[in-house]
Amino acid sequence: MGxxxxxxxxxxxRLRLGRSTVYDLIRSxxxxxxxxxxxxxxxxxxxxDFIAREMGGAA
Structure with missing residues (x-):
């Protein structure tokens, strides 16, 4: 389901990130x-979308 x-x-x-980092991403x-x-x-x-944007920035 989308x-x-x-x-x-x-x-x-899923992102293998800490709680603070996820909340920082949300806050920003x-x-x-x-x-x-x-x-x-x-x-x-x-x-x-976040993963796609980050992958696009790294290329």
Whole structure:
């Protein structure tokens, strides 16, 4: 499903980053996220877009 929402720990595992780094990416708007109630969720598409942008910058 393209509209899957991930938790911060799930994003941490997928990107192999620490909690602080994931929140820094969210805070700097490099990684899109949303609040569902009090829970922070990151769309899978946002993670994929972030990876694509980072890969494009490294090439």
């Amino acid at each position: 509209d899957e929402l991930l938790t911060v720990p799930e994003v941490m595992a 708007r490099r990684l899109a996220s949303m609040l569902v109630g009090r829970a922070r969720r990151i769309p899978l598409a946002a993670v994929q």
